[in-house]
Amino acid sequence: MAYAYLFKYIIIGDTGVGKSCLLLQFTDKRFQPVHDLTIGVEFGARMITIDGKQIKLQIWDTAGQESFRSITRSYYRGAAGALLVYDITRRDTFNHLTTWLEDARQHSNSNMVIMLIGNKSDLESRREVKKEEGEAFAREHGLIFMETSAKTASNVEEAFINTAKEIYEKIQEGVFDINNEANGIKIGPQHAATNSTLSGSQGGQQAGGGCC
Amino acid sequence: MNFFRGVMGGQPSGPQPTGGETVQRLCDRVASSTLLEDRRDAVRALKALSKKYRLEVGTQAMAHLIHILQTDRSDSEILGYALDTLYNIICNEEEEEQDMLASPSIPVSGKRRNLPVPEDNAQKQEEDLGVLFTEKFLKDPESVMLLLTLLEEFDFHVRWPGVKLLTALLKNQCSQVQGVILVSPMGVSRLMDLLADSREVIRNDGLLLLQQLSKGNAAIQKIVAFENAFERLLDIITEEGSSDGGIVVEDCLLLLLNLLKNNSSNQNFFKEGSYIQRMKPWFEVGDDNSGWSAQKVTNLHLMLQLVRVMVSPGNSPGASSSCQKSMYQCGLLQQLCTILMATGVPADILTETINTVSEVIRGSQINQDYFASVNAPSNPPRPAIVVLLMSMVNERQPFVLRCAVLYCFQCFLYKNQKGQGEIVATLLPSTIDANSISAGQLLCGGLFSADSLSNWCAAVALAHALQDNLTQKEQLLRVQLATSLGKPPVSLLQQCTNILSQGSKVQTRVGLLMLLCTWINNCPIAVTHFLHNQENVPFLTGQISENLGEDERLVQGLCALLLGICIYYNDNSLENYTKEKLKQLIEKRIGKENFVEKLGFVAKHELYSRAAQKPQPTFPSPEQMLFDHEFTKLVKELEGVITKAVHKSSEEEKKEEEVKKTLEQHDSIVTQYKDLIRDQDAQIQELKQQVSTLSLNNEQMQAQITQQQSQIQQHKDQYNLLKLKLGKDPQGLSSQGDGAQVNGLNTEEMSQLREEVEELRRQQTLLNTQLSDKDTLINTLKSGAVVVQTVEAGTESSANRELLSELEVLMSRVQSQGSEISQLQAERQELIRRAEATASAAPPSSGSSADATEVSDLESRLAAQTAETERLKEECRGLREGCAGLEQQLASAQSTVAVEQTEKAKLQQEVQESKKEQDDLLMLLADQDQKILSLKQKLKDLGESIDEDEEDDLDSRDQFDEDEDEEEDNDD
Ligand SMILES: Nc1nc2c(ncn2[C@@H]2O[C@H](COP(=O)(O)OP(=O)(O)OP(=O)(O)O)[C@@H](O)[C@H]2O)c(=O)[nH]1
Ligand SMILES: [Mg+2]
Secondary structure: OOOOEEEEEEEEOOOOOOHHHHHHHHHHOOOOOOOOOOOOEEEEEEEEEEOOEEEEEEEEEEOOOHHHHHHHHOOOOOOOEEEEEEEOOOHHHHHOHHHHHHHHHHHOOOOOEEEEEEEOOOOHHHOOOOHHHHHHHHHHHOOEEEEOOOOOOOOHHHHHHHHHHHHHHHHHOOOOOOOOHHHOEEEOHHHHHHHHHHHHOHHHHHHHHHHO | OHHHHHHHOOOOOOOOOOHHHHHHHHHHHHHHOOOHHHHHHHHHHHHHHOOOOHHHHHHHHHHHHHHHHHHOOOOHHHHHHHHHHHHHHHOOOHHHHHHHHHOOOOOOOOOHHHOOOOOOHHHHHHHHHHHHHHHHHHOOHHHHHHHHHHOOOOOHHHHHHHHHHHHHHHHHOHHHHHHHHHHOOOHHHHHHHHHHOOOHHHHHHHHHHHHHHHOOOHHHHHHHHHOOHHHHHHHHHHHOOHHHOOHHHHHHHHHHHHHHOOOHHHHHHHHHOOOHHHHHHHHOOOOOOOOOOHHHHHHHHHHHHHHHHHOOOOOOHHHHHHHHHHHHHOOHHHHHHHHHHOOOOOHHHHHHHHHHHHHHHOOOHHHHHHHHHOEEOOOOOEEHHHHHHHHHOOOOOOHHHHHHHHHHHHHHHOOOHHHHHHHHHOOOOOOOOOOOOOHHHHHHHHHOOOOHHHHHHHHHHHHHHHOOOHHHHHHHOOOEEOOOOOOOOEEHHHHHHHHHHOOOOHHHHHHHHHHHHHHHOOOHHHHHHHHHOOOHHHHHHHHHHOOOOHHHHHHHHHHHHHHHHHHHOOOOOOHHHOHHHHHHHHHHHHOHHHHHHHHHHHHHOOOHHHHHHOOOOOOOOHHHOOOOHHHHHHHHHHHHHHHHHHHOOHHHHHHHHHHHHHHHHHHHHHHHHHHHHHHHHHHHHHHHHHHHHHHHHHHHHHHHHHHHHHHHHHHHHHHHHHHHHHHHHHHHHHOOOOOOOOOOOOHHHHHHHHHHHHHHHHHHHHHHHHHHHHHHHHHHHHHHHHHHHHHHHHHHHHHHHHHHHHHHHHHHHHHHHHHHHHHHHHHHHHHHHHHHHHHHHOOOOHHHHHHHHHHHHHHHHHHHHHHHHHHHHHHHHHHHHHHHHHHHHHHHHHHHHHHHHHHHHHHHHHHHHHHHHHHHHHHHHHHHHHHHHHHHHHHHHOOOOOOHHHHHHHHHHHHHHHHHHHHHHHHO
16 A cells, blocks of 8 residues: 555557557456457556565556547656557557657656557567567667567566666656656655655765765 | 726717627727727726626627737736626626625635526526627637636736636536647646645636536546646645635535546546545544534535445446445544444434445445444444434434435345344344344334334335345244234234235335345245235235226235245245146236236336436435335346246246256256366376377487497497407317327337427427417407496396386376377267257257357367367377387397397307317316326436427427417407
């Protein structure tokens, strides 16, 4: 229940790439074989542990359909992390990444961590986008990259957790302003008090980190 | 003001200009004036006229005002006037507007929105105008966008009227404005910033704006929630003093309700954000209750509603139950129960608290258990359930409160077998505690009291203690009631039917009939008990057949339902009232059609569908308290089957039975199949495992075989070497044959003897050579034999044995696999045969098609399994072939070994023989030596001198021979 940090995520990408399935697999460890078109956004949450700390992830799964684009844009600003998903069996979903990325960069805060995800890795026989292409795109745009399968759960945990790790590191580095909730980060209720004293000694902490 | 006067009253001589003309002149001024001040004055004047000449200003000035909003962005004053004017022409609520004008702060009255709106004509016209002008304003969506940007202006004179104008627009044309805001970038998010405004007026009006904005629009509700609305609103509520706070708290609560009602995504977010925990302190209302202001009552009411939204029976079961869990864990339920038992709580708050507790415990075992343990702080302490039931059967309590208690009791028993058992137990003879009032006593009291409402409530409450609980239905049959002194006790069931037949109020009879139907439904023993009373069936048939008035229709329908259950759940144990006899009775006394029509009265009743909607018992008036939600489910379930049962002839019934049986059989076959398949799955799994171990073994054996083959090759090589060496021996042996001769002893003989000695010496040399030759040969042979023996012992005896035993294991596994496979095949054949048999035997009823698909599903799975088995067999065959190959190889290896062994034996024998020969030769040699010596002696005796050298010569010759031998070896 009690958490050290709370991160807000959004999941974006073309319709049918498996965004809702990724969320469902992450929160409920289930797979949904039929496409249940998302209307607007749906909320999901789960607790994870990083570096021995409880971190609450609040995730907004957005609709990929063009008609919902204006609604889903409202969610960029307050998110600390974004999973940008394409479908490795549909090249068009990969081709649209640039548009998605532009949209995200334009509406989100500049520190938002973006994880590029090539989903449906279980469908190797129908693959249209090589893993190397995904890697190259991620490298070129400074994103983290991973291929996942919401069906077999392969790399699903990792995708969410690695994104959180990246955000966590950014916090340690002092990149994020954790007191501004608009960044999609919140300090846990009972940690808030201890953290204020911690922040006082943060200089010392950082010095310690620097010497290592 | 100068300008104003100039326009309005500056021309006293001419005719008074009409309002329209004035407005027109002002509009012209707004449009054409190049001076900001002129425009500002004109807009201010328009504002002043905007109420009196609403129509004129609205029709003529709107476009100009919007234009001002676009062009005069830098002057907040003119913007303020323009926005005010627009607000005046668009807003309908005269009163509210006046309120706001009178004092810029928010009114304190909690009743603001509760005032009934008078529906007179003037009002209607006003509203039409508002909608008309709103539409006009919305013609260009850009205007709304413009308004949104103006709201970012910090200046109070712009922001405040802007907020009010947008709120008014939303009130008049909600969905259209929502649509525009939704598509404008960050539209909703920007409006959320209003809640952070330090000026309370703006924050408070921002709340009203967000209320309108989020009305009925899930997408907006979600964005508002995403923008941390829950956090902000809960903070404001706390800051304002929670339930003791003013109307701002009320507005926050209303907005929260908007965001959460019927929005599962937001509810999930609310729960996951641990906001449920933050609701708990709201209900920490002290027992002193010094003041319950109207506002506090309103606030608490909304707070309770908020709790209910999270655990509403209409939510998905998973969502509700996790909220129920955290409400218990954070102590919110406990807090609510404290209010329940507190004194001085206003009745409507108490009622709503009971309803809330009901939904917090409904279907949640932990919460129900907790509720059962709550005691009222009375002396002696009484269970809360008992205290509540006392109110339910108390005529003096308010109707809504009694309904709430019934709801609470129902929710306590919902999916709570334990609770049901505890309630019924308080009625059983063995567990009755005479000293204290129990739930059972209260229910019985209510059931037979003179108050029909109590009768109904108690009957329904008792029915809920029996819902889906066969054990309790049977237990309740044991309950006996003491009647007037001297008379024998009567069973509860009997007493219910007695009262039924006494013709009490409709409400009472409906209640009792619902109780009886629930009781005997799905419980043949209870049916038998009911039928056992000779008066019951005639009473029911009488009720159903009579042609009674409108009022009695429901009772007739329920009687038909009760009789129907008696048929449907009849186990034919009473001779007079078998299924068949009851049906004949219906046909004779009532008529099938008539019976079915009467049965239909129940679900056709006007109050039925209302009760079917939701579990909470709510009735417009006490008289309309007739249907229970759970009971409507029962009716839905039974109406069809009873109609069928009554229409069916006994033959059909029999057939039906048969079909049912075959269906059951079918089911059991299907389950059998499933089991079989499961077994086969396991077997296949096992076989796969075996195959993999076998192939591993196979590999190992192959490796061993290659190893052995190389060893055999080595043997062969050694053997050839031996053969080669041995090949030379026979020659040596044959040349040895006639070496020794015996010489004479006379002088003449001397030379002869000498010659002979010479000859002997030569021969000896030769023999010596041969001997040493032999010796070396024997040595090599010996060492060779040892090698052969050790190698053979090492490989053949251990490795070969291992190989053999492994082969045996392999073989036996292959065999068992084979037998398993043939078993599987047989089973499969059997399955297919049965599947075909059942497929053809399956009755053409509705259920069979589902079964057929299941069977076909099974068949396809079988086919898959057959293929798998086939594959496994193939693999086994391959393995077997591999094994045969291995065996062959082994056999050939063995035969090679055997050949070698015989050859070795032969060799050894030869060695033995040559040894023996050698021994013989040695003996001969020794003899001859002896002879030579004796001859020498004779010669000496005869006076002949013998060269000493001769003996040395012999030795040196020996040595020479040995050297020669070595050279021979090297030549090999
Ligand atoms: N084989 C396979 N199918 C997947 C995988 N992930 C999703 N799917 C399927 O892809 C379809 C679409 O998945 P969704 O998660 O509903 O897609 P979405 O991205 O949420 O789509 P929108 O809500 O319209 O934006 C469904 O039929 C899923 O069963 C995966 O990893 N492997
Ligand atoms: Mg989706």
